[in-house]
Amino acid sequence: MTDVRLSEVVVDRDRFRVGPIDLEIRAGSATVLLGPSGAGKTSLLRGIAGFLPLRRGVVRVDGRSVERAPPERRGFGFVPPGLGLFPHRRVRQNVSYPVDLRGTPDARARVQRWIDRFELSDLAERYPAQLSSGQRQRVAMARALAGEPRALLWDEPLAALDVESRDVLLRLLRELIESEGIPLLLVTHDPATAFALASNVVVLDEGRVRFQGAVTAFPHAPLNRFMARFLGFENLFSRDDLLAAGNGLLPRTLLEDAGPGGIVVPDDALSWTPASSGSDLARITSVRWAPRGWALTLRQGTMAFYMHAPSDSSPLRVGDAVRLDLDRTRLRPLAAEGAS
Amino acid sequence: MTNDTVGDRAAPARRALGAVLAASLIGLFILPIVALFLYAGYGNIANAAGSAGFRTALYFTLLASGIAVCFGILLGVPLGYILARYRFPGRSIVESIVLVPVMIPHLIVGIALLVLFAPTNPFGAWVAGLGIPIFDAIGGVVLVMVYVGASYVVLTSELAFRSVDAEAIEAARSLGASPTEAFVTVTLPQAFRGIVTGSLLMWARGVSEIGGFLILAYAIYPSFPYGGPVTNTASVYIYDLYSTAGVQAAAGASALLVLAALAVFVVVRFFDRTGMAWTKVGWFA
Numbered sequence: 001m002t003d004v005r006l007s008e009v010v011v012d013r014d015r016f017r018v019g020p021i022d023l024e025i026r027a028g029s030a031t032v033l034l035g036p037s038g039a040g041k042t043s044l045l046r047g048i049a050g051f052l053p054l055r056r057g058v059v060r061v062d063g064r065s066v067e068r069a070p071p072e073r074r075g076f077g078f079v080p081p082g083l084g085l086f087p088h089r090r091v092r093q094n095v096s097y098p099v100d101l102r103g104t105p106d107a108r109a110r111v112q113r114w115i116d117r118f119e120l121s122d123l124a125e126r127y128p129a130q131l132s133s134g135q136r137q138r139v140a141m142a143r144a145l146a147g148e149p150r151a152l153l154w155d156e157p158l159a160a161l162d163v164e165s166r167d168v169l170l171r172l173l174r175e176l177i178e179s180e181g182i183p184l185l186l187v188t189h190d191p192a193t194a195f196a197l198a199s200n201v202v203v204l205d206e207g208r209v210r211f212q213g214a215v216t217a218f219p220h221a222p223l224n225r226f227m228a229r230f231l232g233f234e235n236l237f238s239r240d241d242l243l244a245a246g247n248g249l250l251p252r253t254l255l256e257d258a259g260p261g262g263i264v265v266p267d268d269a270l271s272w273t274p275a276s277s278g279s280d281l282a283r284i285t286s287v288r289w290a291p292r293g294w295a296l297t298l299r300q301g302t303m304a305f306y307m308h309a310p311s312d313s314s315p316l317r318v319g320d321a322v323r324l325d326l327d328r329t330r331l332r333p334l335a336a337e338g339a340s
Numbered sequence: 341m342t343n344d345t346v347g348d349r350a351a352p353a354r355r356a357l358g359a360v361l362a363a364s365l366i367g368l369f370i371l372p373i374v375a376l377f378l379y380a381g382y383g384n385i386a387n388a389a390g391s392a393g394f395r396t397a398l399y400f401t402l403l404a405s406g407i408a409v410c411f412g413i414l415l416g417v418p419l420g421y422i423l424a425r426y427r428f429p430g431r432s433i434v435e436s437i438v439l440v441p442v443m444i445p446h447l448i449v450g451i452a453l454l455v456l457f458a459p460t461n462p463f464g465a466w467v468a469g470l471g472i473p474i475f476d477a478i479g480g481v482v483l484v485m486v487y488v489g490a491s492y493v494v495l496t497s498e499l500a501f502r503s504v505d506a507e508a509i510e511a512a513r514s515l516g517a518s519p520t521e522a523f524v525t526v527t528l529p530q531a532f533r534g535i536v537t538g539s540l541l542m543w544a545r546g547v548s549e550i551g552g553f554l555i556l557a558y559a560i561y562p563s564f565p566y567g568g569p570v571t572n573t574a575s576v577y578i579y580d581l582y583s584t585a586g587v588q589a590a591a592g593a594s595a596l597l598v599l600a601a602l603a604v605f606v607v608v609r610f611f612d613r614t615g616m617a618w619t620k621v622g623w624f625a
Contacts, residue, residue: 078510
C-alpha cells in the first residue's frame with residue numbers, strides 16, 4: 001500500500017506558475033485535479049510524473065522523495081491524454097512493454113492477468129489503430145498496471161469517450177482502486193468524473209488552488225464566482241448587478257442575502273406562477289426544449305434568470321408574464337473573488 | 341473516395357483533367373525507360389552483362405554506394421533527430437545548409453571537393469597524411485556520394501522522427517524505459533520506414549551521380565576496400581561507352597544499370613514492408 005504526498009509543489013509553465021500545492025493521495029483512493037482548460041492541471045501532473053522540472057517542493061512516494069529522479073525511476077504509471085499507445089506493437093506487446101523491460105520471470109502470467117482483467121483477450125493480437133477509443137483506454141490502463149506502479153497518474157481518462165465506454169471505464173477504475181489499493185491521481189475538466197470517482201478533489205484555476213477537500217464537501221464549499229460557474233450555476237449576480245437592478249422586491253431580497261461577491265440563485269430556488277397583473281412581474285424572453293423539460297430565460301428589469309420547467313407544465317410562450325418566487329433557503333452567497 | 345458534392349456538375353470534367361495531368365507525368369517518367377529497353381534490345385543488354393569491364397564497374401558502384409549509405413545513416417540520422425526534436429539558435433541555418441548539396445550543380449561539387457582536398461592546402465595535406473586516398477579512388481567516390489545524397493537521409497528521418505508520438509515516448513519512460521531504451525523500442529521502430537526511404541533515395545542519388553566523379557574520381561585505382569582492377573563508376577563507364585562506342589552500346593549498359601537499381605529498390609521495399617506489418621493497419625495503410 002502506497003501513499004503519495006506532495007509538499008509545497010510548484011511547477012512553472014510558460015505563462016504562469018502552478019501551485020504551491022500540498023496533497024496526500026492515500027492508497028486505495030482517488031484524487032481528482034479539476035479545473036477549466038489552461039488551469040495548470042496537466043502541468044502539475046507532468047511535474048509529478050517527471051516530465052516538467054519542479055520549481056520547488058517535494059514529491060514523496062512512501063516517504064521517499066522522488067522529485068529529482070527521472071520519470072522511469074519514480075514508479076508512477078503516467079497515462080497522457082492521448083494515451084501514448086505504441087502503434088507498432090500489438091495490444092499484447094503494448095501491455096507487456098513494462099514487463100519486457102525488466103524481464104521478470106512470471107512475465108507471461110502477469111501480462112495475461114491484466115489482459116483478462118480488462119477484457120482484452122479477443123483484441124490481444126490487434127494493433128492500436130484497429131481499436132475503438134474505449135478499447136484503447138483499456139489497453140493504456142492494462143499497460144500502466146502491468147508496470148506495477150506505485151500510483152497511477154492519468155490525464156483526462158474519459159475525454160473523447162461515448163457514454164457507454166465511459167461507464168465501463170469508470171466501473172473498471174472504481175474496481176481497481178478498491179482491489180489493488182493503488183493511489184490514483186486524475187486530471188479532468190469535467191466535475192461529473194470527479195463526483196463519479198474521487199474521494200478528494202482539488203480545483204485549480206490559473207495555477208491556484210480554489211478548493212481542496214473531500215468530494216462530499218465539494219458541493220457545499222463556500223462559493224466564489226469561479227467555483228459557481230465551474231459547478232454549472234447560471235444565475236450569478238454581483239452586488240453591483242443587484243444595486244443596478246433597482247428597488248424591486250426581488251433585487252432587494254437578493255441583496256440582503258448576498259455575500260461579498262454577490263449571490264447565486266440556483267435553478268431550484270426559483271419557481272414561477274402565471275400572472276397577468278401586478279408589479280414585479282418577469283417576462284419570458286426565450287423558451288427552448290431541453291432534455292429535462294423547458295429551458296426558460298426570464299427577465300425582470302435588468303436581471304435575467306435561466307431556469308427549467310417540467311415538460312408537463314402549461315404551454316409557455318415568449319412574452320408571457322410570470323411571477324417569480326424565491327426559496328431563500330436555497331440561495332448561495334458568493335465569497336469575494338480569489339477566496340476559496 | 342471522392343470529394344464531389346451533390347449537384348457538382350463540373351466534377352467529372354475536373355476529375356478527367358486531373359487524371360490527364362497525372363497520367364502525363366507518369367508517362368514522362370516511364371516512357372523514356374521503356375524506349376531505352378526497346379532500343380537496347382536483348383542483345384545489347386546481354387553484351388553489357390557479359391562485359392567484364394561493365395560488371396566490375398557495376399560491382400564497384402554497388403560497393404561504394406553501400407559504404408556511402410552506411411556513412412549517410414551514421415551521420416544523417418542523428419542530425420535528422422536533432423532537427424526534429426530540439427529548438428536551438430541557428431536551427432534554420434542548419435536546415436538551410438542541409439539543403440545546399442541538393443541545390444548546387446554536382447559538377448561544382450566535384451570542383452569544390454577537388455579544391456578542398458588538394459594536398460597543396462593544409463586540410464588536403466592533413467587528409468592525405470591520414471593515408472585515405474581521395475582522388476581516383478573509392479574514398480573520393482564515397483565522399484561525393486555522401487555529399488550529394490546524405491541530405492535525403494537527414495530530411496526524411498527528420499520527418500519520420502517528427503511524426504513519432506511524443507506521448508508514446510513519455511509513456512515508455514514512465515513505464516520504466518531509460519531515454520535510450522525508449523529511443524530504441526519506441527522512437528526508432530516508428531521512424532524506421534522514413535530512415536529506409538531516405539537511405540534508398542540517397543543510394544539512388546549516389547548511383548546516378550556523375551558530375552562529381554568526372555572531376556574527383558574519373559578512373560578508380562584499387563585502394564581499401566576495393567581491390568579489383570582499374571575501373572570507373574557505372575555512370576562514368578556508360579558515359580565513356582557513349583562517347584567511344586556509341587549510343588547502342590551505352591543503352592545496353594544503361595538498361596542493365598536500371599535493372600540493378602530496380603532490383604535493389606524492390607528487395608529493400610519488400611523487407612521494409614514485411615517487417616512493418618503494423619503500417620498496413622488503420623490510418624497507416
